[in-house]
Amino acid sequence: MIWGRVKTAGGTVVSGEIHDGFLTPGAWPANMASDDTAGQAGRIALDAATLLPPCAPGKFIGLWNNYHAAAEKNGWAAPDHPLWFLKPASSVAGQGAKVVIPPAAGRVIFEGELGIVIGQRCHNATEEQAQAAIFGYTCINDLTSLDVLNAEPSFPQWSRAKGFDGFGVIGPVIATGLDWRELVVKVTVNGRERQSYPASDMILPPVEIVRQLSFDMTLEPGDVIAVGTSLGARPVKPGDNVAVSIDGIGAVEVTLCDGATDR
Structure with a gap:
């Protein structure tokens, strides 16, 4: 559905x-x-x-380092617990949005991801409760400012780098009844495929992500969890059209623009 x-x-x-x-x-x-x-x-x-956007999340949670291929290429150890950050609600954008890249953002990359949408309250969950809390899945573009992220050597600014208005693209819909293991996340920039990887390569699968996060915070209906990206994330610039697609969900597409362009 x-x-x-x-x-x-x-x-x-x-x-x-x-x-x-x-x-x-x-x-x-x-x-x-x-x-x-x-x-x-x-x-x-x-x-x-x-x-x-198919929901208005109270919490928009993003994960880092959750794919084997990216971890192996970069020499990162596989985490035992989700490595997470928060994106503000004001970062949410949906299908067809014009996303402004502000001057402060500098270099920006796309990150195509699978998103989990929570359908029921979840706290200190068992595996069965975590499974029941997953309402469905959506497409995510976790836009990220590399310049902001790495600007301060003593403090990587994850939330600021990923929290500009429009940097949390969700959509176009939520699909239920999907087997996440069969999904492939794809990103096109100006119609050219730039990222494609199987969701089955996840280090921590959706149920385990939800279960463990429920011990860190209470998850509420409508909350969204972006499960991380894999290889292929690349820089984008004003004027680019970026679409994240997953079979069974569809494609969420936005156009990037500079601060002089109205959204």
Whole structure:
């Protein structure tokens, strides 16, 4: 099943199931979205609405060093616990957004990733509880400023480097019922494939990520976890069109622009 959020022509934000070009309001897990689904009658044609990020995460968690291929190439030890950082809610962008690269960001790279979307409250979870807490999966582009990340030798600035407005691209939808082991994450820049790797190469799989993170913080419905990227992340610049795609989910595509361009 496919789930998403739209803004109607009248300005109402609605969540629900997407099928055959329409969104049917409602049926989300409890507390997953605070959108105005109540009283919204009938289906909404997607071509008459604006597709939004599929959820509004209270917490947007990113992982580093979670793929064997990248760890082996860079000489990194495989972690026993997720190595995580937080991206602010203001970093969230969705399908078709124009993402400004501010002057302070300097060099920016894309990072195509699989995203876990939490569907129920999860705290100190067992493996079974962690599995039940995973609502579905989405595509992530974890844009990162390399210049900011490495500007201060004594303190790598993970959240600042990844926290500029629009640097947390989510979408286009949330898909349920997928086997993450069969998924391949791909990124194209201006139509040219620049990254492609199997999700099955993950060091810590989704259930273990959720289980262990639930001991660090309470996970809530709508929270998003970007499970990390693998080889192939590269610099991008204003004017580039960047799309992250995963079969079964679709492609989330944004255009990068400089500070002089309106988003």
